[in-house]
Amino acid sequence: MENRVEEVLRALEGEEFLVEPQRLRRLVEVLLRRQKDLVLFSENVKNEHNFSAIIRTCDAVGVLNVYYTYEGNKQKIYNEHITMGSHKWVFLHRVQSAVETLRRFKEKGFQVVATRLVGRSVHFREVDYTKPTVVVVGNELEGVSEEVAELADHNVVIPMYGMAQSLNVSVATAVILYEAERQRSAKGLYDRPQLSLEEIKRILRKWAYEDVILDRKR
Ligand SMILES: C[S@@+](CC[C@H](N)C(=O)[O-])C[C@H]1O[C@@H](n2cnc3c(N)ncnc32)[C@H](O)[C@@H]1O
Numbered sequence: 145m146e147n148r149v150e151e152v153l154r155a156l157e158g159e160e161f162l163v164e165p166q167r168l169r170r171l172v173e174v175l176l177r178r179q180k181d182l183v184l185f186s187e188n189v190k191n192e193h194n195f196s197a198i199i200r201t202c203d204a205v206g207v208l209n210v211y212y213t214y215e216g217n218k219q220k221i222y223n224e225h226i227t228m229g230s231h232k233w234v235f236l237h238r239v240q241s242a243v244e245t246l247r248r249f250k251e252k253g254f255q256v257v258a259t260r261l262v263g264r265s266v267h268f269r270e271v272d273y274t275k276p277t278v279v280v281v282g283n284e285l286e287g288v289s290e291e292v293a294e295l296a297d298h299n300v301v302i303p304m305y306g307m308a309q310s311l312n313v314s315v316a317t318a319v320i321l322y323e324a325e326r327q328r329s330a331k332g333l334y335d336r337p338q339l340s341l342e343e344i345k346r347i348l349r350k351w352a353y354e355d356v357i358l359d360r361k362r
Pocket residue numbers: 259260261280281282283284285286287288300301302303304309310311312313314316317
């Protein structure tokens with residue numbers, strides 16, 4: 145991985161960035177470990193604490209893209225103090241229809257894994273998360289919708305042995321994503337960069353140039 149970092153840094157020579165060299169190196173290291181084929185879909189999670197904690201976990205596990213539907217009326221459903229800045233390193237895509245978005249992922253070869261507490265769900269560790277995967281988590285009260293559960297390749301449950309029927313949605317997200325991380329790191333997927341040099345350059349132009357300018361203007 146160290147060689148790959150050096151290679152990318154050499155390929156970036158001549159580009160203008162507005163961050164210190166150490167910061168640029170860190171961003172390159174992060175991008176080389178991003179799991180482009182592990183996506184999180186949040187179906188109408190409404191609480192900003194929950195959504196923010198989900199984003200923070202996605203960044204930690206190497207998820208680059210989070211898709212979400214949101215039926216509330218807030219402009220922004222995350223809080224910078226809770227994401228601890230990690231919303232900057234994960235791309236958030238708000239979509240109108242969960243079903244249509246997930247169908248498109250399936251057409252591209254992704255499996256859809258819906259987290260659900262109902263009877264036909266299988267234990268979450270039975271799924272192979274090293275395949276291109278979209279993990280779906282649901283609304284705090286209603287859970288994942290029937291339509292999404294129907295189109296999912298797997299419905300999974302995290303066993304509950306106490307009195308509470310369910311986990312907080314951000315905790316459930318972390319449990320599933322860290323199972324994905326366990327399986328993927330065992331297969332060496334974090335040592336095999338998924339983003340092309342062109343994609344890395346495009347993202348760095350945003351993170352280490354455009355966003356810095358925007359931050360300075362704030
Ligand atoms: C508070 S739960 C929703 C509870 C809702 N009454 C239901 O039946 O789904 C919010 C979300 O967290 C996730 N979740 C919580 N506990 C879970 C568990 N034990 N297994 C799988 N997913 C879980 C699911 O994504 C769920 O949609």
